[in-house]
Amino acid sequence: LAKTTQPISMDSYEGQEVNITCSHNNIATNDYITWYQQFPSQGPRFIIQGYKTKVTNEVASLFIPADRKSSTLSLPRVSLSDTAVYYCLVGDRFKAAGNKLTFGGGTRVLVKP
């Protein structure tokens, strides 16, 4: 799994758009990028996944530049309930070796009223 780097924390206000960037400089050709959301004392929840360009679903958008060395999770019009830790995970569906399945530190997003 490619090592990932994310900001430790971000503050925002209700109604704003939140963009979280994850760096994964050594991403491999077959790696996909997946983002998870975790609330305290709960299991991480799948948000969105992509390989290149842009992916959008009902809760978020994922932007991946052509070189795929980073990705940006965009949360439109956040609410207080979006306060959580967000993790990006980069991996190849066919490979899993060693301790490469460890998530990075995640980004703590605090949405203020």
Added chain:
Amino acid sequence: DSGVTQTPKHLITATGQRVTLRCSPRSGDLSVYWYQQSLDQGLQFLIQYYNGEERAKGNILERFSAQQFPDLHSELNLSSLELGDSALYFCASSAGPGPGSSGNTIYFGEGSWLTVV
């Protein structure tokens, strides 16, 4: 509801004891992953099984062991427990052997809270 079921939800035990955590993956998923999350810490990967065989190993202590049974459920055994083993233990599952690609997303259970006193 992710479809991954973990039992027990909460467990309190004494140091030196042994406990077993159980996980039922989502229907059809062949991979089971175990993670440990201590208070305010990130998710630490412990071990992965795919279709009954160990697939990947993380920073799992020798006091810990796991297995995946023919019906694909998995158990994580924690022995000679220490205070520092107190944590939330997550099980996750995916259809295939690795975490990437559409259709092979890892889905997490709600975790088992272990408190060692």
